[in-house]
Amino acid sequence: MTSPSRNPARLLPVDPTTRAVALDLYERVAGSPIISPHGHVPPSLLLDDEPYADPVALLVTGDHYVTRLLHAAGVDLADLVVDEAAGRDARTVWRTLAAHWHRFAGTASGYWIEEELDGVFGITTPLGPDTADAIYDEITAVLVRPEFRPRALFERFGIEFLATTDDPLDDLSEHAALAASGLPGRVVPTFRPDRYLDPDAVGFAGNVERLLAATGQPGDFAGYLGGLEDRRAHFIRHGAVSTDHGVEEVFTVDLDPAEGERLFQAVVAGSATAGERRAFRGHMLVQMARMSVADGLVMTIHPGVLRNHSSATHARFGPDTGHDIPVATEFTRGIRPLLERYGLEPDFHLVLFAVDETTSSRELAPLAGFYPSVYLGAPWWFLDAPDAIARHRAAVTETAGFYRSSGFIDDTRAFLSIPARHDTARRVDAGFLARLVVEGRVRMGAAERIMDDLVDAIPREVFKL
Amino acid sequence: MTSPSRNPARLLPVDPTTRAVALDLYERVAGSPIISPHGHVPPSLLLDDEPYADPVALLVTGDHYVTRLLHAAGVDLADLVVDEAAGRDARTVWRTLAAHWHRFAGTASGYWIEEELDGVFGITTPLGPDTADAIYDEITAVLVRPEFRPRALFERFGIEFLATTDDPLDDLSEHAALAASGLPGRVVPTFRPDRYLDPDAVGFAGNVERLLAATGQPGDFAGYLGGLEDRRAHFIRHGAVSTDHGVEEVFTVDLDPAEGERLFQAVVAGSATAGERRAFRGHMLVQMARMSVADGLVMTIHPGVLRNHSSATHARFGPDTGHDIPVATEFTRGIRPLLERYGLEPDFHLVLFAVDETTSSRELAPLAGFYPSVYLGAPWWFLDAPDAIARHRAAVTETAGFYRSSGFIDDTRAFLSIPARHDTARRVDAGFLARLVVEGRVRMGAAERIMDDLVDAIPREVFKL
Amino acid sequence: MTSPSRNPARLLPVDPTTRAVALDLYERVAGSPIISPHGHVPPSLLLDDEPYADPVALLVTGDHYVTRLLHAAGVDLADLVVDEAAGRDARTVWRTLAAHWHRFAGTASGYWIEEELDGVFGITTPLGPDTADAIYDEITAVLVRPEFRPRALFERFGIEFLATTDDPLDDLSEHAALAASGLPGRVVPTFRPDRYLDPDAVGFAGNVERLLAATGQPGDFAGYLGGLEDRRAHFIRHGAVSTDHGVEEVFTVDLDPAEGERLFQAVVAGSATAGERRAFRGHMLVQMARMSVADGLVMTIHPGVLRNHSSATHARFGPDTGHDIPVATEFTRGIRPLLERYGLEPDFHLVLFAVDETTSSRELAPLAGFYPSVYLGAPWWFLDAPDAIARHRAAVTETAGFYRSSGFIDDTRAFLSIPARHDTARRVDAGFLARLVVEGRVRMGAAERIMDDLVDAIPREVFKL
Structure with a gap:
């Protein structure tokens, strides 16, 4: 089975007649610029334009949609905070996310993160305990590149x-x-x-x-x-x-x-x-x-x-x-x-x-x-x-x-x-x-x-x- | 694309298996008499049996489903009242409806009015600024005929x-x-x-x-x-x-x-x-x-x-x-x-x-x-x-x-x-x-x-x- | 038309693509043991293991999903209680159920009872005034058999x-x-x-x-x-x-x-x-x-x-x-x-x-x-x-x-x-x-x-x- 995010008709109705019409309509606006009149992105992110530190900073830290469900699974919220002094590096936190990834199936956050892994990084391997490290390394390797800095992404996203x-x-x-x-x-x-x-x-x-x-x-x-x-x-x-x-x-x-x-x-x-x-x-x-x-x-x-x-x-x-x-x-x-x-x-x-x-x-x-x-x-x-x-x-x-x-x-x-x-x-x-x-x-x-x-x-x- | 109201399976589920069953069921009752045990039609409409004055009297005046949405679009409710003294004839009001007709897409009122234009007058041209006058004239031309008076319609409707x-x-x-x-x-x-x-x-x-x-x-x-x-x-x-x-x-x-x-x-x-x-x-x-x-x-x-x-x-x-x-x-x-x-x-x-x-x-x-x-x-x-x-x-x-x-x-x-x-x-x-x-x-x-x-x-x- | 409960894909989405996936998923667990962590079955039912007296004891008595809808149809709740002294034997109550059976179409109870008639007794004839007696007799004939006693059913149900x-x-x-x-x-x-x-x-x-x-x-x-x-x-x-x-x-x-x-x-x-x-x-x-x-x-x-x-x-x-x-x-x-x-x-x-x-x-x-x-x-x-x-x-x-x-x-x-x-x-x-x-x-x-x-x-x- 291919990655779900590779399905060009994802989220569209499955009935073939309806899907064809839906695809026609979707394709009209698929590449339209993004207008985002309400949100919480800090302006410093785009002003400082620092590279993301690691996959956790990118996808976990500060995203309370993600942390709340890990907490519900019994993870202490403290264990989601990268803290080298406490022996909790980003990779450890990432592995925690991966260990619980099946809990995100069907959630909005689960879908978005798979979209992001695929759309931004081209990663379609399912996240899980066995793949956590490889995906971590793959993301980390590119985060330092200019095209993965916030301003470059802002442009790429068409905002x-x-x-x-x-x-x-x-x-x-x-x-x-x-x-x-x-x-x-x-x-x-x-x-x-x-x-x-x-x-x-x-x-x-x-x-x-x-x-x-x-x-x-x-x-x-x-x-x-x-x-x-x-x-x-x-x-x-x-x-x-x-x-x-x-x-x-x-x-x-x-x-x-x-x-x-x-x-x-x-x-x-x-x-x-x-x-x-x-x-x-x-x-x-x-x-x-x-x-x-x-x-x-x-x-x-x-x-x-x-x-x-x-x-x-x-x-x-x-x-x-x-x-x-x-x-x-x-x-x-x-x-x-x-x-x-x-x-x-x-x-x-x-x-x-x-x-x-x-x-x-x-x-x-x-x-x-x-x-x-x-x-x-x-x-x-x-x-x-x-x-x-x-x-x-x-x-x-x-x-x-x-x-x-x-x-x-x-x-x-x-x-x-x-x-x-x-x-x-x-x-x-x-x-x-x-x-x-x-x-x-x-x-x-x-x-x-x-x-x-x-x-x-x-x-x-x-x-x- | 033909008129939506020309689709004999309109409103029925699109899945072919379900639609076939639905059509069978619908056709059993499509022509059944109408029993309307609660409503607000004034009895004088059927007693006096006056011809409708114009398309606005027919489809706009007194239908608060229609006027409310025009009001939401910024139209003053006074501008929906035909008032020759104020220079607001029925055609002007009708053009206002037509100018805002896209706002009714997907609404119940929008669907019903298209059904009425088609079912009562045989008009399947989409309403809009360009077609407002022609449709107005087409309706006006027939409203004087006996078969478009309320009692004739009552009978035709099978009430x-x-x-x-x-x-x-x-x-x-x-x-x-x-x-x-x-x-x-x-x-x-x-x-x-x-x-x-x-x-x-x-x-x-x-x-x-x-x-x-x-x-x-x-x-x-x-x-x-x-x-x-x-x-x-x-x-x-x-x-x-x-x-x-x-x-x-x-x-x-x-x-x-x-x-x-x-x-x-x-x-x-x-x-x-x-x-x-x-x-x-x-x-x-x-x-x-x-x-x-x-x-x-x-x-x-x-x-x-x-x-x-x-x-x-x-x-x-x-x-x-x-x-x-x-x-x-x-x-x-x-x-x-x-x-x-x-x-x-x-x-x-x-x-x-x-x-x-x-x-x-x-x-x-x-x-x-x-x-x-x-x-x-x-x-x-x-x-x-x-x-x-x-x-x-x-x-x-x-x-x-x-x-x-x-x-x-x-x-x-x-x-x-x-x-x-x-x-x-x-x-x-x-x-x-x-x-x-x-x-x-x-x-x-x-x-x-x-x-x-x-x-x-x-x-x-x-x-x- | 065959019995609805004979449709192996019953309750599954009708779209063929979705239904195929759904059937695959359903078949994985169709025969899995039943875990029932909350319910109201009296323990005496399984301890005493008495045969059910009749179809009414089996499917009507004490099931307030069934009795409430019969009551709504105008049946006195007393008329659903078997009482030989009052001339109300089980067959009479059963006929009352059958006379109102069309009222259960589309309800959860209606579906379950048809599932039970089919799954437990192999009865797929639609219940109704004309079939009430035959179905009553068919159920009664087997209720005395060991395999229809509560403990046998418990085992057969895979609880x-x-x-x-x-x-x-x-x-x-x-x-x-x-x-x-x-x-x-x-x-x-x-x-x-x-x-x-x-x-x-x-x-x-x-x-x-x-x-x-x-x-x-x-x-x-x-x-x-x-x-x-x-x-x-x-x-x-x-x-x-x-x-x-x-x-x-x-x-x-x-x-x-x-x-x-x-x-x-x-x-x-x-x-x-x-x-x-x-x-x-x-x-x-x-x-x-x-x-x-x-x-x-x-x-x-x-x-x-x-x-x-x-x-x-x-x-x-x-x-x-x-x-x-x-x-x-x-x-x-x-x-x-x-x-x-x-x-x-x-x-x-x-x-x-x-x-x-x-x-x-x-x-x-x-x-x-x-x-x-x-x-x-x-x-x-x-x-x-x-x-x-x-x-x-x-x-x-x-x-x-x-x-x-x-x-x-x-x-x-x-x-x-x-x-x-x-x-x-x-x-x-x-x-x-x-x-x-x-x-x-x-x-x-x-x-x-x-x-x-x-x-x-x-x-x-x-x-x-």
Whole structure:
């Protein structure tokens, strides 16, 4: 049996009629430039352009999709950190991955990594205990070559637009340097102010203090809002097109200025009740919408994840290491105050993501199918996998069509996986469209236009590129 | 490429083996009369039998499935209203639809309208900016002909039974006139008392007052109930077979008469708290069940939609114009008090619809799979589309089989779409059954009987026709 | 048309390419021994080894999947109980089943029973009013033969491991006798303490009193915990590998010993508030986890079913007769206190089942994809049917792979259905894997290993066999 990634029709429907149509559609966009309007690649990766140290740095470290499943298999997260002093070199970690590789069969991560091994390194030998060392050596041998450095890969991947995610007080000097560096594509920051908006965030009061100091604003609510506006303007000057908001629940509330001032003083003083902190958090989303109406930044919300579910691993390994677990999410009532205020404003764009699939047909497609400001975020995090993407299209398209969706978002800090992720979405979308064609629901000409637009016109419109 | 609606196997599974079985099953019922036990076609349409004014009146005006998606595309809802004084003739509105037609690809509305253009007018040219005028002219040219008037279409569509939705105080004179008019099929009213049962409905107290006055009842709870019973009897005399209830949440509560009296006085006086108003609303569903047990009207509940989500468009354009958004729905606990009281009563029929797909396998199929009174409503509103119908069958059949479902309900005010909607359901059901046959799960003979029953015996039993 | 159960590829995907791969995978495990780590077969069935009385005792009595759907069809549950005095012999009940048999088409029960008629008795004639008597006679004629007694069937079914579900105070003498009886397979008890842990259970205080008396423990919280530990040890001595917990909601709470003592005294005295009873119940799940960490019993939770939804049928026919209805279930927040305390403990195994499909991709796969202690329970109760099993695999695999799932659990009191249920899961899993293979997502070699492990290595690991 040949490598699965050698199958040119991989991920496409197996029925021959449908597959032929799907291949036609896929091939239209297979080589199209990548537009990545939301993700977590650090700009330093592309600015410093250091060679990857080893296969572990390339494919394991920092990829919490991978580390979480190894942890579930009983591997201590510490054993995935290269630490020569502790006698744990990269090869040892790699062997751990290989020993558990069968556990990744059928997962999104397993598929992407096989795509990367094949697509970037030409390795089609199955990973496993017997092949771990040979594959390790094969990758290591080429990582030092110029064409495997991040900037060369960026070019090879055909990335035309890449948004990072950044702290509002970041001076964005790396982005400025990157913009001046001649990279063949735009890399822009994204304004992610959670820790300045959520009274329950670690160090919230200090964060606000630093914001006010950095922007020279007075210590009242108006000064706080002015400071945020000031930093948004800074981001816009550095090319930012959007703001991003990670919240556990979708809760928005419109308040009069006096109540805003009162809550602001209470949350900064640390005297606010849980209800007041929630109201402040919910009101700040409305304020962010107000600022987006004014300055044009696209607003994206990524809700519904309970962060750091395991306090013990959070204490040992910090955030973003695999212990974030989704919760049921409600949009219809929660987002209403924001939409009542700004939902019909011209040129306001609000992209709603979800990790709760039940909201797709029930809430998000109806909202995006009515409000001109609301766009359906692509399947996210636990859902950016072939079957989940297909379920998402099936759940939303009959109500909202294709033109209310955001286009694909990779949302990744695993730089090497970007092409595999976008290719996955293109293949699944081609397969979905092909089914509509062969079922007589969409004409081929219409399907071709949609396919083209999904990777180009649609993300450009949604993210105002 | 030929028109998609020219594909005789449209919507059927593409696998050749399955498609052949599906076609056999579909062809058994393709021409069967349409039974439409729930919908919103105004009786005056068939009584007056006026020719449609133009293609916009035919396919756009009043179809909030269409207008909502145009609104989402940035079209002001006012621009979809023909208004010669404002320089907006029907052709202009039609061109707006055509300019945005690509946005409807893959939607249920897009499919139905292409079915209607083809099935009613023989137009298979794709709609778009270049073809808008020609198609407009082609439709306009024939609309004046007798065979395109509503009654002629009613006959051509093979509608055998059509239920409208009506206010309890409607004198039903139009229904009486229709019944006497020789239309080849029954058109009957449906008792829809929401505005008389929900203390939060606009004008509730006045509505109750008018109800009491119209029925000569005293102003106490018993008089109020008597007034409702009186109007139900009036509806029954005009052929009604069911009552319909649109509620945001499924909440029912059984109260003793004294508490009912107390709440009634409070809600009429406008002094009831939110909790009391909720209790009253929830109790009135139980009272409606009691009356159904007594008078035999089938009770249908359409819950889980937050109406008029956008106050601004509601203020400008009124209800039912596209801004209703579903919310998560709970049935198991909420409907229990009603079922504890009446769920085992002989000949009581309660049809539960949902726009929250999660309830299908979790709550509705188990309820309908135990209570002889409970029937599974067909996929509704945002869910009466090919993929959603297929998901619904897959979600409920393994628990409840086919004989606990209601049969298809078009629930539409878009008269022209009725055949397309029923045909869609027949095709999807045929495809679903065909899969069970080719997977060796249902014998062909059993599938044939089920297919026949789905469009005939089942709706007749559920709605007591 | 031949019987559906004669189709050797039944339940497998119909596409020829996929079906061929699926058949290859299925045939690897078609004859593998059955491991059944959770179910409700009474041990006396195998100990007494009495012949089945008649076809009704075999296929109807006590199978609430069957009786509930007959009840929904309007059959009084009393009419399904053989009662010669009331003139209702088994043949009469059998004819009732046959008269309604078309209602079972497409249901899981309908499929299993056809599998049983064919697989056990070689009957492929469709059941119906015309064939009821002949089939009844054919089954009756052979039931007296030795090879149709329970122990012979146990051997013929290839059951290697079978767990029953038992009261903590059961002396397990039947299990001891069974173990000594030379049955070719292990039959072990499962510790199911709900009625001793839930203050709202019928007779709770008396149950606790009997527990303390039986174990010679004092009447305080420590004595109560000691009594439970004592009975768990008794179960372990009789081969038990797991405890099982049926709760309406997933709610866990960690309490200090003093608060535990206080709540214990209150719930035993009957003076506890609803909140206190809930806290006690939630705390006892944490205590059960603590005991599992200590004694190694696997902990399984079956949550989310509202029992005895219909008080009237419960009063007439008792529990477990078809009137249990699922409710929406939340795991992420509810199970967190338990996992914060014990989720990272070595060798702690917690298997989470669900009847709410929405939790699969949203909560269960992420939890099992991070915590080494958490395993994804197989689709359960209303969901152990072909389409639901396929949806479950699709919902969880992309996040958690195959190795975080529990392996199939039949959970049945219908002994005769055990092979049909396991065969169903094997076929659906083979079909699911085959699709991943033909879509180029999993290599055939990997799929073969997974297929083998799903019916052997995985349940052995999860249930520590």
